[in-house]
Amino acid sequence: MIGSVVGNALEWYDFFLFSAAAALVFNKLFFPTGDRTAASLAALSIYAVGFVARPVGGLVFGHVGDRYGRKAALIWTLSIMGVATFAMGLLPTYKQIGWWAPALLVVLRLVQGLAAGGEWGGGVLLITENAPAHRRGFFGAWSQAGVSLGFVISSLAFFLVRQLPDADFYAWGWRLPFLASIVIFAAGIFIRKRVMETAPLKEGKDPAALPVVALLRRYPRALMLGIGARLGENGGSQLLITFSLVYGTSVGASTDVLLIGVMLGMICDSAMMPVFGALSDRLGRRPVYMAGLLAMAAFAYPFLHMLGSGSTPLIILAFVIGNGLCHAAMIGVQPAMYSELFEPEVRYSGLAFVHEVAAVIVGVVPLISAALLARYGSPVPVAIYIGILCLLSLLSVWAMRETRPTRAQAH
Numbered sequence: 163m164i165g166s167v168v169g170n171a172l173e174w175y176d177f178f179l180f181s182a183a184a185a186l187v188f189n190k191l192f193f194p195t196g197d198r199t200a201a202s203l204a205a206l207s208i209y210a211v212g213f214v215a216r217p218v219g220g221l222v223f224g225h226v227g228d229r230y231g232r233k234a235a236l237i238w239t240l241s242i243m244g245v246a247t248f249a250m251g252l253l254p255t256y257k258q259i260g261w262w263a264p265a266l267l268v269v270l271r272l273v274q275g276l277a278a279g280g281e282w283g284g285g286v287l288l289i290t291e292n293a294p295a296h297r298r299g300f301f302g303a304w305s306q307a308g309v310s311l312g313f314v315i316s317s318l319a320f321f322l323v324r325q326l327p328d329a330d331f332y333a334w335g336w337r338l339p340f341l342a343s344i345v346i347f348a349a350g351i352f353i354r355k356r357v358m359e360t361a362p363l364k365e366g367k368d369p370a371a372l373p374v375v376a377l378l379r380r381y382p383r384a385l386m387l388g389i390g391a392r393l394g395e396n397g398g399s400q401l402l403i404t405f406s407l408v409y410g411t412s413v414g415a416s417t418d419v420l421l422i423g424v425m426l427g428m429i430c431d432s433a434m435m436p437v438f439g440a441l442s443d444r445l446g447r448r449p450v451y452m453a454g455l456l457a458m459a460a461f462a463y464p465f466l467h468m469l470g471s472g473s474t475p476l477i478i479l480a481f482v483i484g485n486g487l488c489h490a491a492m493i494g495v496q497p498a499m500y501s502e503l504f505e506p507e508v509r510y511s512g513l514a515f516v517h518e519v520a521a522v523i524v525g526v527v528p529l530i531s532a533a534l535l536a537r538y539g540s541p542v543p544v545a546i547y548i549g550i551l552c553l554l555s556l557l558s559v560w561a562m563r564e565t566r567p568t569r570a571q572a573h
Contacts, residue, residue, distance in 0.1 A: 163304050165353050166288040169240065170281070170308030171315060172350040176247040176343055178316040180271060183250075184208065186320070187336045191255040192263045208264065208271050213525045215275025220514030221374055223280020227287070227510030228373035235510065236284040236354050243277035244347030246270045251340030282309070283513030290501040291509075295567045296443060302497035303439025310432040317425055373511040377504070381512060384503045388516035390558030391451070391499075393524055395492040397551035398458040400527035401544075402427065402484045406469060408532055409541065413470040415477055420469075423481035430486030431493070438494035446566045447499040451559050454491025459552035461488050463545035470541070502565030524551065 227235035250270050256263045286305045293301035319339040326335040403424055410420040442450040461484060468480035504512035534543040
């Protein structure tokens, strides 16, 4: 469990670090300074490139994980992510090499996306394939808590270097969190080389020659329902983390308060994931997950209303409820539920496929939400949009078989 949590936190620290840099640094140092809006959009477009590359990485490293072992895939993903992030800290700026600067940034972000696409499924399987069947929900949730922890650590790292004087920050300070990846890389490799291998190699089963082909042939229904189940969870997360900053600033909320709210919300999210995972061990995966979807759909409008209240306690409470209850109830169950959908020979590929394809589909949630807000001038259409995503996921989970082992199977 420690190996998975720490490994995930270190891996996703690198990936999330780019989001802060895109908003604070890359738009100023890696593009012409004439049009700040265009530069910001360009930087955020490069940020989005990482999500486009993730399904490809999921297929590639899912194949490696199913054919040659989970450890091999995870060591590769961490190594590739560490090298790409460290290289970002060494990149010359636009003033030094012109358009080669953003071009190299795009290449490195693509590499980051490839590594991230293969990370989630392997990090989950390190725990779920080693955990006792009757406690798989509880232990599996810790792997996802590591992802959230990576977000918090990357935000904290950028907050600390942002305390430098502006001249120092833009000259060299922004590079420090990226260069720190070399230490993170070494620590992660040390940890992952010492965790035990999991199925199928551990169980002595023959891996499929082409896991993704076997996956598509044998599990088309599970794949579609798994993707559908994630729409409400990931769409809700985009509302709580990304669009909340856009909407909050548009209604006059303090940027500092919003950022603090996001960080506290993510901490509560991480803390509550094992709670809901353990609850799914007792009640089943589907009931807990469906409760989270209903809560997210119901809370979407109150969440946005609380952000516009102008009250600091209400704004922070909105993030705590949204992340710590609504979102955690889904994401805490997801590792065990998805692991139990597929057999060991194709499990890594299955998790990567479902997770990353769904991420691409709902990656436009902030953009569509912003367009709805601009068109209607009200948060109501945005809340309805999130509610529709949750309804689609609710139908998917309802149609899915219960994956929690029975008491007899668990023992």
